[in-house]
Amino acid sequence: MRLSRAAEYAVRCMLYLSTAGKGVLVGRRTIAREMDIPEQFLGKIAQQLARAGLIEIIQGVKGGFRLVVPPDELTLLMVIEAVIGEIFLNDCMLWPESCGRSPVCKVHVVWENARNQLRETLRKATFSSLITESPVLSPDAHSSLSLLNP
Amino acid sequence: MRLSRAAEYAVRCMLYLSTAGKGVLVGRRTIAREMDIPEQFLGKIAQQLARAGLIEIIQGVKGGFRLVVPPDELTLLMVIEAVIGEIFLNDCMLWPESCGRSPVCKVHVVWENARNQLRETLRKATFSSLITESPVLSPDAHSSLSLLNP
């Protein structure tokens, strides 16, 4: 019932890119170092974010990632579902036909409500709201100052 | 991000016991058969439900399970957390000290809200409300009639 680490990494990455600003190119290594993400793993996650149209990946020397969606249109839900797929809280909701109890059973109604609530909460959380007046980096990430105070 | 099958089984088991009524003894094999749960696995799950004080396990010939809590006081939250532990949606909320971003970062506020909402929704869902006017058994479970129409 927990968020995967990959999704948590994705959020961290997008927080960093949001702080940098839409369209600003940041190297993969930089993000990995600043946000405590295994660099190769970040590569995999970035592919998913790119496929979802949230970032653009630039190859070659001076390559890296850049935010495509403006932070005030980017939501936690978009980032998380880009990585873990559409959120479902239980199986029978995902494959109602395999359960046989779905349309009639009130349990599924509860779960459906819970799911909708959760997704709505995550949809309301834009990255611009998440980075305002709130440090995104851990206290010991000194070098981040180069980004925040250019 | 999905509910474990064990928790789903637990819910099914409690739905059956709730239909039977508080204090009514039902054999493990019966529940397993009627609710499509592997019998040995159900045994394991029942131990957790018993430890949480939700059911009582009777050994010996004519043994089985019986509901301790009345269905109108029994909630989805109680059953699910008895099996999977207290619900947390992400790690940093569970071990804030390991993250270093917890108290300041707004992401965690969002997740905390989401968590509270989810738990509240599940807390409001009592088993008495879940079994009223709603068939709990799959259509092909003929033998269930012996329980429902004694």
Add this chain to the structure above:
DNA sequence: GATAAATCAGACATTTTTTATCCTATTTAT
């Protein structure tokens, strides 16, 4: 054009979690 720095993409490895099952012991009605 050659080189070096960067990412891509698929395969592979490792670890953790989940989902059971096996087997012996224990309990209890008859």
Add this chain to the structure above:
DNA sequence: ATAAATAGGATAAAAAATGTCTGATTTATC
């Protein structure tokens, strides 16, 4: 005593998650 039922620890099997390795590709720069 016996037989039917569950307990509980050990173990197995499967699935998912978390990375890592390696060769290919892209691109700025010399």
